Amino acid sequence: MTQDTAAAAQFAAPPASQADPFTPPATSALWRRDFLLGAATAAYQIEGAVREDGRLPSIWDTFSATPGKVLAGDTGETACDHYHRWEADLDLLTQLHFEAYRFSIAWPRVMDEAGRPNAKGIAFYRRLLERLKEKGIRTFATLYHWDLPQHLEDRGGWLNRDTAYRFADYADLMSRELKGLVDSWMTLNEPWCSAYLGYGNGHHAPGLANGRYATQAMHHLLLGHGLAVTVLRANDPASAKGIVANVGRGTADSPSEADVRAARRFEVQHNAWILDPLLKGEYPRELFELWPGTEPLVLDGDMETIAAPLDFLGINYYFRTNVKSDGAHGFVEAPPEGVERTQMGWEVHPDGLRDLLTGFARTYDNLPPIYITENGMASDDSVRDGRVDDTQRIAFLKRHLAAVNEAMDAGVDIRGYFVWSLLDNFEWAFGYERRFGVVHVDYGTQVRTPKRSAELIARFLAQRRALDVA
Template sequence: MTFDVPNDSRLRSPDFLFGVATAAYQVEGAAREGGRTPSIWDTFCRQPGRVLNGDTGDVACEHYHRWPEDLDLVQDLGFDAYRLSISWPRVMPRRGEVNPEGLRFYEQIIDGLVERDVKPIVTLYHWDLPQYLDNRGGWVNRETAYAFAEFADVVTAALGNRVEAYATLNEPWCSAFLGYELGVHAPGLKEPRLAYQAAHHLLLAHGLALPAMRHNAPQSRHGLVLNFTPSFPATERYDDQAMALLQDAINGHWFLEPVLEGRYPSLVTRFRPESTPVVYPGDMDIISRPIDFLGVNYYTRSLVTHDQDGEAREVRVENAQRTSMDWEVYPHGLYRLLTDLDRQYHLPPLMVTENGAAVTETVEDDGIHDDLRCDYYNRHLQAVDQAIRDGVNITGYFAWSLLDNFEWAEGYSQRFGLVYVDYDSQERIRKRSATLFREFMAERQSAGAGAAS
């Protein structure tokens, strides 16, 4: 058995980038080693009731010590690329201070990937803001955007062109809205106005960082990763359709339109005027600097209706297949997202930088048969294939995640990995989904070798 992708699919072409991803705080552990100082997630995890079971990322998957074994896994599974993130407080434990040991850790990973013929894809910020910056207001403080530009300069100067592609930010919607409005992610605030201001400063940080990144790594590609949960109207009524459009504007276009077109969506500023952030002259020119690629993260959709208070209410789809995160499995949502974005914007090349499913599973004598995850990947790869056939320029796909890991507010209760991690022994056990990817990668390689001969 392998993935049901047609033989003439671009996904089978050697120039299509297949990868697997992780993030620093979720896998590294070694929270107090190597000169690292606390991040907002170290602080958040220690606040009672914030994270399920009081879990923390202190140990995680011990990737800090086991990285050679994990890179061997990436290589053996046949992936073209590995997407990782850089721990800001490991590299810059205090404002203006560079930690050579922290930089060396990432340099050896990049060198290890190159030696294994795996392309490094580096995300500079995946939510682990240094606590010393949060003490001064975090992303609500405009100065944090300039601090990020300094961090990006340090990292890209050290890693340079060895990295295939750099993403400035991962899912700034989560950093801003989950962290500052809904309070379910660090730093855990519940102030909607602050969320929109944090979002603006995150985008400003992205734009401020790009010139130094391009100078330090002129042969690398430079872009941004956004998450999308496309909203579908629960009925054909005009108010449900309008609410779905507004939710998409807030959740996705609020971040994409400034980057590609230099303005915030008028749909949001008109109907949520109280949330409009403070924007300085010239900010939008900085934010809209050209990018080489856009990373698209997709897991599920949202089905929404319009309630009596003029707010969106999510509608649960009965009898739908769902992951252990209770997210609906809806591959058509990925197809619709990719094709809708392509119709609405003049896009750079796209990469699906995260896609995957959390599954409740147990280790059996004959392995781990994560059938729902296997089916999830199979159907979503078909959706990507169809989007490409319909004209969308998609150049890569990354499975989330290589390893089971610390899943933020859900702690260790949710497993997204292709590889099972026994958190007591740190043993890595490949699941059926890992085997499927390995078989598919081998097929691609074999077909490519045959075509070359």
């Protein structure tokens, strides 16, 4: 028996008397073998090794090293040390029976300032992908998960139109070097966060705060996406191409017309700002009524490039936001009392995921197939007697998977679901305090401990595989 097989058996056959609070009902579409269940990570959050093998500084290296920007002064310098421990981390995917893995490529690791390939950085991702293929795990590679090379930010970053073309160059290199190893390419992760948190309010790298900056950065991000889709299709035609959007459910604090309009405008700002240009080829007019004077500079042909056809759309969902009118044209948050929240302070609201998915299907006639590319929660997990009992996460995942199933029953084409995250990791401006993983990481020793949620996911996937074999 191999080490992987032995570890898998550990989770596949628990005592029959042990209650299972995760496994979906027999009628759930989640039992279908063509519905992928995977785990997700991101390069800066797990890799570490920020100065090894030719990797260049990123905006998150700069931002996290700036006093006061990240909780406790944490940085991604070591993170989960995945750059050195990747083989064991991929073994975890096998042990837990995950069928797909979504990860990101660090742009600063694979190219130098002149745009020339960095062979050592590229070789790291090639080894990673080859091992995943050997294991029979589907590969989903994100090109940009927020770690812009610092030398590009020094030239204006996403405020500079040229960055969109440099992103296309990067996509061109990666799709030529890794052709045939990636099942699905994702151009951008959460452009809303990159544009709004990075350039609009300064909570994320590069830490700028200007409304016009946010909309111009978004335009260049989406332009880079459209340019990248073209080169990905040319270089790696057998792979699927998509993008990942974080979406937010906005609900009205009262049935008043003003509050209902406020909730709609919340969703325009969070969802339509990204999805309308991708799927309609235009920005929503209401966005610039909400943010007057922030219209980006759009050149002829830009919107056609941005609206390049997608093979799939990645959706990241975590919580809803209850809002009320600000007395003018916008909204302010109106947090409800007595609701369940995570360690992040986010409300647990699985119905919001279902409502968004069914709403998108009604709004966009050309909505492509969907993957839930991130869903999960942070909790203050600790290891006790060799175990991590993350009861709230187990309930969270089961309820959100049930919401996905409800959306599928309503006719939404959803192909899979990725848990965020495989590992506890560097949670951006919150550092290492907030734990999203289904595997606990001791950051001092780098010891990995699968949590109870991971054990239950593994049990379900083993049961599903056994039914398929039978």
